[in-house]
Amino acid sequence: MTIVIALLSLGGAARAQEVTLAAVGDVLLARYVGVTIRKHGADYPLAKVAPTLKKNDLVLFNLECPLSKRGVPTHFKYLFRANPALAKSLRAGGLNVASVANNHTMDYGRTALLDTISALKKAGITPVGAGPNSAAAIRPVVVRVKGLKVGFLAYTDVDNFGVSPRKDRPTTAHVREATLAKEIRAAKRKSDVLVVSFHWGNEYWRKPSERQKRLAKIALAGGADLILGHHPHVLQPAMKHGGKIVVYSMGGFVWDAVRPDRTRSNIYVFRLGKNRAELKEVIPVRIVRCQPRLVGL
Numbered sequence: 001m002t003i004v005i006a007l008l009s010l011g012g013a014a015r016a017q018e019v020t021l022a023a024v025g026d027v028l029l030a031r032y033v034g035v036t037i038r039k040h041g042a043d044y045p046l047a048k049v050a051p052t053l054k055k056n057d058l059v060l061f062n063l064e065c066p067l068s069k070r071g072v073p074t075h076f077k078y079l080f081r082a083n084p085a086l087a088k089s090l091r092a093g094g095l096n097v098a099s100v101a102n103n104h105t106m107d108y109g110r111t112a113l114l115d116t117i118s119a120l121k122k123a124g125i126t127p128v129g130a131g132p133n134s135a136a137a138i139r140p141v142v143v144r145v146k147g148l149k150v151g152f153l154a155y156t157d158v159d160n161f162g163v164s165p166r167k168d169r170p171t172t173a174h175v176r177e178a179t180l181a182k183e184i185r186a187a188k189r190k191s192d193v194l195v196v197s198f199h200w201g202n203e204y205w206r207k208p209s210e211r212q213k214r215l216a217k218i219a220l221a222g223g224a225d226l227i228l229g230h231h232p233h234v235l236q237p238a239m240k241h242g243g244k245i246v247v248y249s250m251g252g253f254v255w256d257a258v259r260p261d262r263t264r265s266n267i268y269v270f271r272l273g274k275n276r277a278e279l280k281e282v283i284p285v286r287i288v289r290c291q292p293r294l295v296g297l
Ligand SMILES: [Zn+2]
Pocket: 064, 102, 103, 104, 158, 199, 230, 231
């Protein structure tokens, strides 16, 4: 079964037929970002970029923390959790598609993961890459925008500490190399254009690993039209392979980064059509006190 969600078109008559997707990197609402939210308010993280993000039909991001008041810590290292009410602020800031397949959304266990999914849905954000069992987690989400069926899959290639994957329990979607191509082909059959998000690679590496390249190759061969990566928290290159774009890492976005290479980020804007995702614009961003800001403004 595929979930088809009709989104209201946000564009005016002049660009009625163009479907755009903006994509950004890691969004964290805990740790020092949580401190800045308590100080400056829930809309602070996206305040400077919201007008730019909102120009697009779809805006995808990687949510790197559970949104829940429940659960128990699954480990004791870099443990993240944030208030579910913040989902509304993410939506108000322009974000509407969340990759939740990463190594932190299960920091407070399976109940908190389910809370995250429902908080996002309630706020009008489409979660991708998690569900009440592993079959649901790898199921594509198809969003219909101006008549175009945009399919999304999201996987993590990095395990959450302290959580053993269980097929029959709430989980994030894990990459399984043996079945990846088959899953992608099945998703492509249900979509006009297929976007695959991967949480992969090595933290702070500026170049993709051999494994990232191998997974990208499998996904592209399976029919992915666009691959969007995250987890290294720094930018890695956007490359074209056989006419399709792979952004290996989009860097941090709402993140408590301080070092100069970790505060650089981008908003990637794509024009989507049947079997195609063209890069329209790369908008450079600098993270200042956890808040992404457009460079030069
Ligand atoms: Zn990560």
